Amino acid sequence: MDIDKMTSGHGTMDHTKMQHGSGHSMDMSGPGHHAMMIADFKKRFYVVLALTVPVMLLSMQIQQWLHLAISFAGSPYLLFALASVVFVYGGWPFLTGWLSEMKAKNPGMMTLIGFAVTVAYLYSSATVFGLKGMDFFWELDTLILIMLLGHWIEMKSVAGASKELELLVQLMPDEAHMVMPDMVHDVKTDTLKANDIILVKPGEKVAADGIILEGESYLNESMLTGESKPVQKVKGDKVIAGSINGNGSFKVTVSHAAKDSYLSQVVKLVDDAQKSKSKTQLLADTAAKWLTVIALLTGMTAFLYWYLTGQTLAFAMERMVTVIVICCPHALGLAVPLVVAKSTALSAKHGLLIKNRTAFENSRKITTMVFDKTGTLTIGKFEVSKIVSLQKALKENEIIRLASALEQQSEHPIATGILQKVKDLKIPVPKAENFKAISGQGIEATVEGKKVLVVSPGYLKENKIRTPDGFTANVTETVVFLIIDKELAGYIALSDEIRPESAEAITTLKQENIKSVLLTGDNSKVAASVSNTLGMDSFIAEVLPHQKLEKIKELQSKGGFVAMTGDGVNDAPALAQADIGIAVGSGSDIAAETAGIVLVNSNPKDIVSLILFGKATYRKMVQNLAWATCYNVIALPLAAGVLYNQGIVLSPAAGAVLMTVSTVVVAINASMLKVKT
Template sequence: MEKNHSHHHDLHKEETHTHDKHAGHHTSDFKKKFIISLFLTLPLVVLSAAIQDIFNYQLVFPGTDIVQLLLASVLYFYCGLPFLKGAVSEVRDHAIGMMSLISVAISVAYFYSVATVFGFHGMDFFWELGTLISIMLLGHWLEMRSIMGASKALSALAELIPKKAIKLVGEKQIEVSINEIQPGDKLLVRANDKIPTDGIIRSGETHIDESMLTGESRPVKRVISDPVIGGSINGNGTITIQVTGVGDESYLQTVIDIVQNAQNAKSRTQNLADRAAKWLTYISLGAGFLTLVVWLVLGRELSFAIMMMVGVMVIACPHALGLAIPLVASNSISKVASNGVLIRNRTAFENSGKLTTVVFDKTGTLTVGNFTVVRVLSLVENYSKEDVLRRVTSLEQFSEHPIASAITNYGKMHEVEKHDVSHFESLTAKGVKGVIEGEGNAVLSPKALADFNLSPKEQEETAARTVVYLVISSELVGQVELADEVRQESKQAVKALKDNHIKVFMATGDNALVAKQVSDELQLDGFFAELKPEEKLQILTDLQAKGEYVAMVGDGVNDAPALATANVGVAIGSGTEVANEAADIILIQNNPEDVSKVILWGKLTKRKMMQNLAWATLYNVIAIPVAAGVLYPFILPPAISAAIMSLSTIIVAINAQLLLKEIK
């Protein structure tokens, strides 16, 4: 399947409300509250009547209940505040999850225990309250610590634009803030500077690097009346531009808007623990109230029925569930980081095993991202390939053109000895010429050959490459071909993905001939070429609309909207900060092969999470009915519940550690 996709698509914007249970909190908040909670919980455990019964000691003094009440109140209202706020937010957003479950358990435990202090018949749950809050704070701290933080894609995009520009007022050059620039202003852009805003060249000519904005692998020649894009990098020529687009009208602002819309619309799957917690909240409330009603109907006193109800609600929030996912996530994310992969969005990583399609950017992702010599040919018998390269390198060393730089670097890498060159001359938009060993030599572009009444021999494999020709005394004697070289790892990456029955496509801003060559070389399932950022995004949404679970792998500003929209966005670490910030996963080693490893690691992590959830849920399946009194007259004492809870937590922790051996 081959596609040349170059026409404009309308964006289909979808408003999807998402809920962030950690909104408004920082990693340090949970850590601080966890430490405080731990210190407050220790005396509650020591003073608990249930614990004293188990370990056969007695520690009672006047005001014991009041001390416990004060400690528990600080625990509930200060350390438990993130959960209470989170529960309110979940209820408001119709997204019942872990925060709601924890809040139900700690609220029931606290207020029931307060009632026992003031005369209500029953045993308090203060120590259960403390351990529950402490372990849940630990779990959320681990969870937040393992995630790199909120996306800064929009601010990173804004950083591409320089803060100052040189404005021309008559003969004067005045440095002004970028915010002071208006359409119609004339700006001076010196060699190698960033272009401050969209505009039209009014004087000078240059080659501009637009690769990280448009995906075009070659520096683009720009002359008078040609447009330029704000944020691109000027080459070796000084130019004057007339401003055409500032603020909302600029190309870069269009990209910013697309990324913002994509991030707002991207529905991040509610994670496993929250989905389990949602049902456990309903089960906890339902089972608790059912327990209360049944015991009252059976004629037991209100205090007994309430005690049984509270036991069910407290036990329904197992400590293991609070650690089941965060421990696995923390271990997994730290382990894959040591293997060169940074996880920014844990949910996307967990779901990477569901991928059916991977879409790669070309420039800098499947390819190296730099022009390089890929072939040297001699076209006549009396000149070898080495002769051709030596003469071309000797002439190009005096040129500042990007193609010349690539050839010169190639010559240095291969330790090519240069000829002495005299009468060197740069031929504008045509090439260079000079005298070597008494003969006229010229390195020319294909179009410039016509001036010498020469025509290149058409070769299919050179159609997607940049070619320069060596002419000696009006004879065409050789050619040098340049291209953006395919990474060595790309073939293995594509093969590994296909072996996992995952379709592989390429979406690039580069031209169709170049895209086809790379697609054929890598044996991709198809390609899309000459794309604008919004069109890359449309490719993703079209595939998703067909039921595909899609990963986007890219490195440039033009990839950011697609990275933010994909089910799993993967950035090559050597790419732009914008791409890294918009992605869910970053490959530090710049190796496309790591995409298949991420999928494998994601599957292992998800499986381990499911195992832990299964164990944590099994605890509930057994403990809730027993706590409700189905085995009456046997009643599950709080101390026994605590022992089961501890065993469950230990098993979950050990299982999470085993993941470290599985990720290699």
């Protein structure tokens, strides 16, 4: 898995192309490759550092400052030779980067550095071979030294920003214990395929997504879903590759190959999000490109001004080089990508999967938060609380038996509740044929020659079927009706508890001045009860899936910036219509949703975390952009020499130090981003 093709900030060598704001590209085709590049900069830095002492001691300017007199036959040529090694070996990453940018017709930071060191080197070399003036080989040396150090530090910062994603990748174990007929055999994880059986021993990581065939244990899924408590898993339960096993051991029937695993999808999703560009990123890109042009024009203007007003060629060259170096749009180019790298990887670690960068950054604008009820604000685990027969010939057990025939085809929480009741009563589930879903209202099928429907109260209302005399349902109950051969036969009431975290989530939204609206297909009494208990602003009940889209439009027409949470299947049109669609509880089927953001758990507190994290991420981007812009506004005139008459003038090396410091400030600020849970 290529996890390092992430938006990065440094334009060093032309290897695999990573774009960032200042227009330079860089390839990082894996963590190992990235580590090699860091090591390469480190080695070049130390070689140049070793050559810095003799270069400085042989330089005329340094000798004047230190009152030294080191001169011998050929000393200028030795200085030229040492400086040439520094220029070629130390400057190589910048020179090749410059060439790549020129080929791509996309000048950026490498163009500026390459141009600056080349001008300094050519001018200084000319002074050795007869041009009148003083060389600045020592300034060239220290400039390259500081640029190498800056890139080395910055690359380590970028590696730090993406380490959460690397940790996710490392979750996948290399080997699995494959169960053969005669023995257990260790195989490479990437060779596993659907229906293979693997053994997971105590303390090991689960090697593949699958279903427990035998045994049970508690699994730690915190690095995958953000759920901190270990989750009990028994026979028939799904397990996710990368989760950590507790003290039990169990066998798993593998669901699919490693490349299709939940973890692989998460890594791909994060990778895609980091490579995608939002409006903030495009703004930074534009600013960085303009800064490149401004740096070159200002540098050349400074050169002409100082040279034409009587200063030496060396001084005029020095001003130009300093302006160009100090205005490298490094900090500006890194301002957004570093925060992107950090935020997408960090959110994935907390079960918040960002598919659309713009949607995530826009979460700060949310004014109305629309919640689906079942499985989001409520636990989503329905338990049968009442079975009522409306025909004397039918017993309660027959009502639940026929209903279970239809519900075995469904994964809805109501179906799970009915099937659990049948299992508890030890009733065999009959076979259903000609199965058909009635959109948003129930299901129908043929069972033992009878046409059976399991439907919502909304179906009865729409088809003008009168509810039975004496029908009552508890305000918190959800009811489904059984119709056999067009005759109302009975009903089943199920209860669903409100999540303990829901009230806290709604309170936090209120504090953030965000309205909370409940949108549900359930009856008005249940909706009102849930809404009032949680202190929500309003509720909309008995809504069919296609009507949810209209309700979202209504809220938008009132000027609201609307986010909606739903399960991403029935709610797909509404999620697409909302300004921000958030799919919840979609498990390992994360790629098929229309939503811009996917929450692995259905916990409403995660939705609040997402909004607060979106705001924090945007703040970091703005802080970084503000810092990078202000730094350039102040540094550029100083580099050009506007305060020269007041005795304040920056050398190219000092310019390089300031540029490096500005880049490191941006990197440190990005690394301080955290998810509040």
